[in-house]
Amino acid sequence: MGDLINRFRKSARARTGYLGALAVFFGLAAIFPFGKAATAPATEGAKFVFKWFSPFTDPAYQMWEKVGLLAILIVAICGLLYALMLARQVSRAPDGTPRMQAVAAAVREGANAYLRTQFKKIGPLIIVLTVVLFFTSDWRNYPQFGFGRAGAFLIGSLFSWTVGFIGMRLATRGNLKVAAAARSSYGEAMQIGYRTGTITGMLTDGLGLLGGTTIFLIFGEHAYEALLGFGFGGTLLALFMRVGGGIYTKAADVGADLVGKIEKDIPEDDPRNAATIADNVGDNVGDCAGMAADIFESYEVTIVAAMILGLASFGHKGVIFPLLVRGIGVLGSIISTYTVKAGANDTSDTALKSVHRGFWIGSMISVVGFFALGFFYLRFNGVLGTGADIARFPGLDVNNLGVWANFGIQGLDLRPAWTCLIGVMLAIVLNKLTSYYTHTTYAPVKSLAKACQTGHATNIIQGFAVGYESTVMNVLVIAFAIVLSVLVYAGTPPVFVAYGVAMTGIGMLTLTGNTISMDVFGPVADNANGIGEMGYDKAEMEAESPGSYARARQILADLDAVGNTTKAETKGIAIGSAVIAAFSLFSSFIAVIATGSEANIGTMSQLQYDTHAAMLTVAQPMVLIGLLIGGAIPFLFSSMLIRAVGRAAGQIVRECRIQFRDPEIWAGTKKPNYARVVDICTNTAQRELIGPALLAILSPLFVGFLLGPYAMGGFLAGLILVGQLLAVFMANAGGAWDNAKKMIEDGNYGGKGSEAHKAAVTGDTVGDPLKDTAGPALNPMIKVMNMVSLLGLTVVMRFTLRPVEGEPHVISGLIGAGVCLAIIVWAVVTSKKEAPDLVGDDR
């Protein structure tokens, strides 16, 4: 143990060292222009005078636009207040018996310890990156942008962490309340669980909208500068929380199972198993904190993409409209989540219907709302707005649209609302699709359960078939949505098309409040079920009212099943939104290449864009090489995470074995040291996330330095394509295996204990690290790489071996690529170390 901690300390020190070196490198890169033509991009941009809070002072903004922006701020704050209100409601609910409270407290403490430790470890990195971010901006000409970007990064990462942290804290309280309520009423238990989720959801909505709007109010048409930092901050933290949480949850789960179920043949959640509490903690840090941060980050990145592209296309109206849509979405979520209710004696079917009805109600409110707003707001009459000069876009004519787009009114352009609608539809279809492939009522999961009869292998093989097919359907649906939004903007310049795609992303995440409610409900119900198992006092309950124990347990089991479904459904949205956001950020990427620096993005001409877009052709060998490397990254990343889970589980197994050797613990007379296992999980998860995170941050830069910015573009395309295919495969195959097991445990094909059940357990265990660690982590990974590419692009263009024009910067390119490669290789080699011998001498 001491050895372990020492090793960890050492590696933490080493990490800080690396990060310091990284910071120094980028700092030097930014400060000393030692490459040729190094200062060119910075000085090329036309100088302008930057004004703070320009939306309030610029005459181009009409009074009611200013009022509208303030109204959005107020809506954001309303969302936060609603969250507060729900939090009070939930906290007033009864806490159950002391025994239940003891179990919940242990889980809560463990979860808090994890996030606190993570915060301490990541803190220095955030500080370093804040400084680096300052230097990635055009700070020599506009120090305001440097401070804006750095500050926004800090705030974005803090928000992301806050959402994860508070969401998890509430979940660890909510589960207890759900378990307590389940003793009396189905409806109440269900409502507490769902509202616990809603709190996190509204927090996401509120903070995301608050951040984006505030940044726009401060920076006006230069919001791009700060928004990138905001998005990157949220994304990076989400990556850490997803990866760390994913490793934690599965390491604890697999470790507990290996040492308990397999080695000692004791049931799951047996209190003698020292890993039991860690297992429950894992559910919270993985599913609540990780997922909340992840969706927050999608919420941020889609608004960042829409605002950036909105400015480049429709001017400030293009920026304000997505904010308005988001505001409507927050209102829709507030109303619709409040309608989700269940009766005292409802079943899981009606509960699920209520959740789905909530989503539909929210969707209707949002769609009506944003079409109504669009009808009054999206009027152009020949000019596009402050940010954009229509002359830059020959062939664009907003005044001559079809009736579908302007409802017959000259100057009206409802296309942004239409693309939002496509997004809402996409979210609904992806929900359905995920549910088809992972729910027990449909053919795929049934086929898995059936395959379990013929053994472990047939179950796994069938899971491959189902998972592969599901990812194909997912990608086809997303492709179809993109085609539709492209058709909406048919004939317009690429920036408008990209804006359409970005607005599809906005539409998709309109109901983030509901989505996160559904998602967080999963682990809350799961944990409540665990608390019921460990904390209910059967004798006492039966004495009070005969049959109440069984009834309460059945309610918890039902809620668990509902939670599993709602949680699974939202995964499709999370991954889909990553693809859409990445897709739309792609245009910003080209715009930066085209103009040499993000500062000039507002002055880009269509010719500039087209010229550089044409270089991203797959006919260009370097782009194709980038595509191959980018496509390989998700596989590598997944492989690293899967191994990390194995290693971390190994540490836990070792510790549990030592504790089992204590005869008192084995006899059940002495409480095992749960905290030690929690500590091990906490520390190994932090350590194991370093490698994958470094890979995500550095590999786009490596490609950029070595093969140039166009290859980076190919890299991103390959990454998005394969990342999405792999993520959905792993998520859905895992979900299907999980539910196939549940189906058999419900008594099909022999039920619990049968050979079929054993095969189903194998499938579930295989699916666990795929669906809870590797799969979901691909989502923030895609976006981190996108963000790093965008942020690092100006540096890369200045120092790469294959610049866009001019002589290659051989020395700086080789140094940059070499440093990145060295760190990546170190990370990969470290991650290849196998787990310590799980069946060793210390058995």
Place this chain on the structure above:
Amino acid sequence: MGDLINRFRKSARARTGYLGALAVFFGLAAIFPFGKAATAPATEGAKFVFKWFSPFTDPAYQMWEKVGLLAILIVAICGLLYALMLARQVSRAPDGTPRMQAVAAAVREGANAYLRTQFKKIGPLIIVLTVVLFFTSDWRNYPQFGFGRAGAFLIGSLFSWTVGFIGMRLATRGNLKVAAAARSSYGEAMQIGYRTGTITGMLTDGLGLLGGTTIFLIFGEHAYEALLGFGFGGTLLALFMRVGGGIYTKAADVGADLVGKIEKDIPEDDPRNAATIADNVGDNVGDCAGMAADIFESYEVTIVAAMILGLASFGHKGVIFPLLVRGIGVLGSIISTYTVKAGANDTSDTALKSVHRGFWIGSMISVVGFFALGFFYLRFNGVLGTGADIARFPGLDVNNLGVWANFGIQGLDLRPAWTCLIGVMLAIVLNKLTSYYTHTTYAPVKSLAKACQTGHATNIIQGFAVGYESTVMNVLVIAFAIVLSVLVYAGTPPVFVAYGVAMTGIGMLTLTGNTISMDVFGPVADNANGIGEMGYDKAEMEAESPGSYARARQILADLDAVGNTTKAETKGIAIGSAVIAAFSLFSSFIAVIATGSEANIGTMSQLQYDTHAAMLTVAQPMVLIGLLIGGAIPFLFSSMLIRAVGRAAGQIVRECRIQFRDPEIWAGTKKPNYARVVDICTNTAQRELIGPALLAILSPLFVGFLLGPYAMGGFLAGLILVGQLLAVFMANAGGAWDNAKKMIEDGNYGGKGSEAHKAAVTGDTVGDPLKDTAGPALNPMIKVMNMVSLLGLTVVMRFTLRPVEGEPHVISGLIGAGVCLAIIVWAVVTSKKEAPDLVGDDR
């Protein structure tokens, strides 16, 4: 049974109907130009007079070039004669006891029946496609090209089938000879096995070279027209044989295991199990016929790509040089395969070394050979050759190269030889890499075997980690090789760069003779081991010489292990070559888009190429959509194949159950009806291959008709990327699981019968359909889609909804896309049908 046959007949009739409709559709498309501007591409090309056998008559060809071409023909024939010689040698070897012969005869008959049935079923399709191919050419202006392409298609498909058929026939004889020889000498058994493989290898070499050279001699600089047909024929047959063989082999394997090992708890290869013979037949049709046809097709396609691009870049010298390299390769294979020997008492290590030494010797001969030939032949002195006009390529200067490329001699250009060398190195590195990830002596397989201790699931999870990682390394190595070959041609026009990549493919497959020897050796040794198990008479052998039975069995087991390794190693080459060939064909694709028809490809200007290449940018939404769809296809294809195996296995299980009910069969006193199971396998494999084959043929056309030729380009890029990643993952994970099982069976971690062994068996069973059905089939699938895209491109450009220029052809585009989509949807829906209940009432 009768019902089954009827259903099959019906589906066969339905298929013929579809194919007929397809043929009519394309025929009409070609004959009646009902789209706008439909005749434009055909008339735009400059008219020229076509002469047969122009290489003999054209003064641009020097006398010694004509002699050289004839010499290549002679070398090709030498290769075939060498194959004949070896076939005689092998056939003279003793045949063993009558009991052994009986087993071998049953397997041989089954295998022959399969290929004959397949030939009958595919025959009509080939005829129809021959007609279609005629119409895809510019037959109205040059009927010669139509006949050339159609004829070449027919010959290409016949050659591919021949290689597979003869290879398999020989293998089914060779296995008996190996088993017979093993009774006396390790060295002899090993040599017979290896030489059996070499026969197929030299057949591939000889026929491939013969075909390519003959076509060039006949069509000269218009060889492109016929070569496409030749390549497509080979590829299509390879797809059928790979898919059909893959389904057959795994259906028989899984079916036999399910009904035998799992339901009845009898050992593998138990003679009472009616599926035993089918299982052995499967090894031959899958591994021998499928693989041989597959590599033959790679061999064809790489030479097609190199000849097409050679003509477009270096003129006729660019065509003749790859033929010369291939000729050298054939000589190298003849010499080096003859050196592979083992002593009477050698072990598997020394045998493996001998095989590897053979590969090295062959490589050395080839490298020295093609550098020497290049030194004398690749001299240009300012002109490029007949086919190419240097003025079309501004910026190209073959007379001013670095010393590394011209050895200081003005006018010499050794770059083609250098890129060949890169290919040879790539083949060696991919061999090593595959061996690292799948051989028991390295960490990955060891980690799997270790993971088996902790259960089924950990073995599978570790397999994911290993497989994912291996595919990343593979793609990085390939990317690196492409970067190198691009660097060799740095600064030259894209066609030259593409030629460089194509020559890397030529280099990679230089030693096809050795590669196939190594590959076919696998199933031969495997089958020999099976014959030993079923056919050796222990009592008799022990009576003759005590210990001889155990010794002979040990020799066979050793050879089996060697064969597994050599077979696994070559998979890397097969898949790598698919990527390289696809990569280089990409340029031809762009060239056809640029010039409107393949007839004009020789007159393309660099500006034309660049303009259209620029449209293939991933910044273009349609290209990106194409990329997404293309990336999804390999997942869909794999899912279909995995399900097909399950369904086919279900049929077998049902038949075996019926036979087991016969008490005499169960008692072992009556021989089961092996032939009926073989029949079922044969017929289901034929039926099941229809869906995946239709998907492969029609999906690029669907994308083309609906989204236009540029989207087709994106489609191909996505397809190549994901296809290769998935193929290597499945092949290597499967190989690693297989060998982890072998490692445990060798006595590690508890050995046979232990819990670890059960977990290892699960891994092996999961890996089986991945590594033997889905994974290898992706290889011809990639190339079929490439070929279809190339061949269908002119039709697509004329009728697509989104043409390269001009108005969209709405009606024809929708009809084309609709027909393709309808058939694809039918295929996918059919393939989604689950297997009949494996644990049904008829148990």
